[in-house]
Amino acid sequence: MSNFFQLIRNEHMKLYSQKATWIMAAILVVLVIGMGGLFKIDEAITGGEVPTGDNWKEELQQQNEQLMSQEGQAQEVAYPGYTNVEENQYRIENDLPPTEYNAWDFVRDNRGFVALVSLFTIIVAAGITANEFRWGTIKLLLIRPISRTKILLAKYVSVVIYALTMLVLLYVLSFIIGVIFFGMDSFSQTYVYNQAGEIKDAGIFAFTVSQYMLSFVELIMMATFAFMIASVFRNTSLAIGLAIFLMMAGSSIVLFFMNKEWAKYILFANTDLTQFMEGTPMVADLTLGFSITVIAVYYLVFLLLSWFFFTKSDVAGS
Amino acid sequence: MTEPVMKLKNVKKTIGKKEIIKGLNFDIYGGEVFGFLGPNGAGKTTTIRMMVGLMNMSAGDVLIKGRSINKEFKEAIRHVGGIVENPEMYPFMSGWKNLVHYARMMPDITEERIIQVVRLVGLENRIKEKVGKYSLGMRQRLGIAQALLHNPSVLILDEPTNGLDPSGIREIRAYIRELAEEEGVAVIVSSHILSEMEMMCDRIGIIKNGELIAIQSVTDALQQTDEKEVSIEAAPVDEAKAALQELTGRNVQLNGNVLTFTIEKEMIPKVVTDLVHKQIQIYGVHANRSTLEDKFLDLIGEGVIE
Numbered sequence: 196m197s198n199f200f201q202l203i204r205n206e207h208m209k210l211y212s213q214k215a216t217w218i219m220a221a222i223l224v225v226l227v228i229g230m231g232g233l234f235k236i237d238e239a240i241t242g243g244e245v246p247t248g249d250n251w252k253e254e255l256q257q258q259n260e261q262l263m264s265q266e267g268q269a270q271e272v273a274y275p276g277y278t279n280v281e282e283n284q285y286r287i288e289n290d291l292p293p294t295e296y297n298a299w300d301f302v303r304d305n306r307g308f309v310a311l312v313s314l315f316t317i318i319v320a321a322g323i324t325a326n327e328f329r330w331g332t333i334k335l336l337l338i339r340p341i342s343r344t345k346i347l348l349a350k351y352v353s354v355v356i357y358a359l360t361m362l363v364l365l366y367v368l369s370f371i372i373g374v375i376f377f378g379m380d381s382f383s384q385t386y387v388y389n390q391a392g393e394i395k396d397a398g399i400f401a402f403t404v405s406q407y408m409l410s411f412v413e414l415i416m417m418a419t420f421a422f423m424i425a426s427v428f429r430n431t432s433l434a435i436g437l438a439i440f441l442m443m444a445g446s447s448i449v450l451f452f453m454n455k456e457w458a459k460y461i462l463f464a465n466t467d468l469t470q471f472m473e474g475t476p477m478v479a480d481l482t483l484g485f486s487i488t489v490i491a492v493y494y495l496v497f498l499l500l501s502w503f504f505f506t507k508s509d510v511a512g513s
Numbered sequence: 514m515t516e517p518v519m520k521l522k523n524v525k526k527t528i529g530k531k532e533i534i535k536g537l538n539f540d541i542y543g544g545e546v547f548g549f550l551g552p553n554g555a556g557k558t559t560t561i562r563m564m565v566g567l568m569n570m571s572a573g574d575v576l577i578k579g580r581s582i583n584k585e586f587k588e589a590i591r592h593v594g595g596i597v598e599n600p601e602m603y604p605f606m607s608g609w610k611n612l613v614h615y616a617r618m619m620p621d622i623t624e625e626r627i628i629q630v631v632r633l634v635g636l637e638n639r640i641k642e643k644v645g646k647y648s649l650g651m652r653q654r655l656g657i658a659q660a661l662l663h664n665p666s667v668l669i670l671d672e673p674t675n676g677l678d679p680s681g682i683r684e685i686r687a688y689i690r691e692l693a694e695e696e697g698v699a700v701i702v703s704s705h706i707l708s709e710m711e712m713m714c715d716r717i718g719i720i721k722n723g724e725l726i727a728i729q730s731v732t733d734a735l736q737q738t739d740e741k742e743v744s745i746e747a748a749p750v751d752e753a754k755a756a757l758q759e760l761t762g763r764n765v766q767l768n769g770n771v772l773t774f775t776i777e778k779e780m781i782p783k784v785v786t787d788l789v790h791k792q793i794q795i796y797g798v799h800a801n802r803s804t805l806e807d808k809f810l811d812l813i814g815e816g817v818i819e
């Protein structure tokens with residue numbers, strides 16, 4: 196076990212000795228700060244008059260009436276979107292006053308950057324085995340009194356740690372930048388949302404954390420896919436290319452086959468677990484339990500293939 | 514006789530339909546430098562990859578201190594240090610970090626031991642620099658340092674002199690001899706250059722097309738062969754011939770104005786000096802290959818070693 200910890204240390208040493216790793220982190224930091232600046236400058240994104248005064252209930256009621264009178268017309272979605280009749284009604288009934296755009300909203304918006312974290316994690320996952328082959332260092336790595344299984348596992352665990360680190364960086368940085376630019380309401384702010392037609396509320400901290408964690412599932416699946424391709428074909432670019440292609444094309448693939456009986460078995464129909472939290476699932480008759488099962492099966496297959504090829508194949512000349 | 518440190522038993526490798534290694538059998542003992550000699554493509558690297566478990570064997574086994582590399586990989590490999598083909602290290606890390614990396618993968622390697630191997634290969638002054646800035650010779654030395662960290666019983670070096678200048682080659686030769694003689698390490702060195710092998714090995718196994726075609730003890734061979742065939746281009750050629758016959762007491766052959774004869778290597782300078790004293794003009798002196806070289810080339814076929 197102790198040498199497993201040493202292997203993890205080694206992977207981290209190699210990862211953080213490479214410039215690319217720091218450049219990726221810097222890109223994320225710059226983009227989050229830039230996004231904050233943009234939102235700060237362009238009120239249209241974060242604007243929308245938010246009724247926060249003492250008579251917020253009446254104002255919301257008025258807004259609802261106005262919204263209902265334009266029923267049928269395309270509604271312009273203004274941020275933070277107190278344009279939803281049911282949500283406004285829910286706020287009035289449950290005595291939950293709306294809040295102005297603040298750090299929490301910024302954290303929630305920046306969940307979009309998880310795609311960027313996915314991209315970076317794919318690059319790391321693809322490189323962590325395939326680069327050793329490209330550099331030729333695999334030969335010195337595998338002639339040690341440590342099984343190939345353990346070496347591979349240490350690499351995989353390091354990828355997961357990297358992904359978590361970047362995700363925490365994104366969350367914490369978004370929060371800090373959000374507080375600086377937009378201020379914060381309170382830690383116990385309540386978030387009102389629509390889940391498959393039903394209006395619910397939740398503490399904003401718990402809600403954002405669980406959303407980030409759920410995005411993590413999709414991220415890890417794509418990273419594991421890249422890791423598998425890299426272990427099987429020992430080619431960094433191929434693994435990065437395929438994984439990014441699937442990440443981009445995933446939902447199109449699902450849409451394309453949506454009417455097929457087997458559409459629900461496509462990995463990408465299931466990976467976005469946030470669809471069970473907010474909004475409506477892509478493919479009908481999907482349940483959380485079903486999606487988790489499908490994801491778990493794909494996950495095991497990916498790991499098994501990685502393991503099989505990494506441990507059984509010859510390390511032959513390049 | 515003592516137990517061999519490494520034993521190859523009918524090792525075979527087939528890739529696709531092609532049998533690349535056709536049943537190798539040989540033993541290597543502690544304290545000896547074993548040369549693995551063969552032309553490019555003979556199967557040296559493939560054999561070494563199987564010795565260290567990077568490649569699966571199609572048949573046979575390799576025993577290291579009695580442990581099978583196939584069945585008891587960890588127990589077998591812990592006695593082995595090596596470089597397979599080029600000494601490839603992480604170019605973006607310092608030499609020191611590269612060594613720390615490998616040290617962490619083996620039990621009980623202290624920082625003192627790392628410092629010790631760095632000194633042994635003479636990299637103290639450059640060890641904090643990134644490997645990307647190292648010359649091939651320095652990487653070769655770092656490769657050796659890495660292979661020695663855990664005091665292996667067997668050291669395997671695949672073409673360690675590749676791309677090195679003559680002084681680098683001399684240094685490597687010195688390390689290797691010292692390790693074998695003073696630490697009792699069994700050293701396996703592969704090469705396609707016979708003259709290098711002759712200078713550093715105790716025994717040489719010749720591999721050709723995946724088959725071991727001879728094992729020759731170098732010391733024996735050298736004792737029989739400290740004679741060289743020498744060609745001298747001189748004028749006037751008849752006078753030179755007469756003088757040479759007198760000096761060497763041997764048969765001298767004349768070919769154009771080149772005189773050819775066999776003589777002990779140590780005698781060559783004396784013969785040349787004597788000719789000069791006799792006012793003979795010398796245009797060229799060439800020591801042809803030794804009888805050991807003849808023997809190897811006969812075995813593997815002329816011109817195959819490139």
Ligand SMILES: Nc1ncnc2c1ncn2[C@@H]1O[C@H](COP(=O)(O)OP(=O)(O)O)[C@@H](O)[C@H]1O
Nearest residue numbers: 511512528533552553554555556557558559560
């Ligand atoms: N992965 C491979 N697939 C097919 N043939 C290979 C492979 N690796 C090596 N060979 C063949 O095996 C032979 C021996 O190669 P190698 O062991 O590299 O020779 P050496 O190290 O003696 O130069 C060569 O003919 C080479 O073409």
Ligand SMILES: [Mg+2]
Nearest residue numbers: 557558559672
């Ligand atoms: Mg070779």
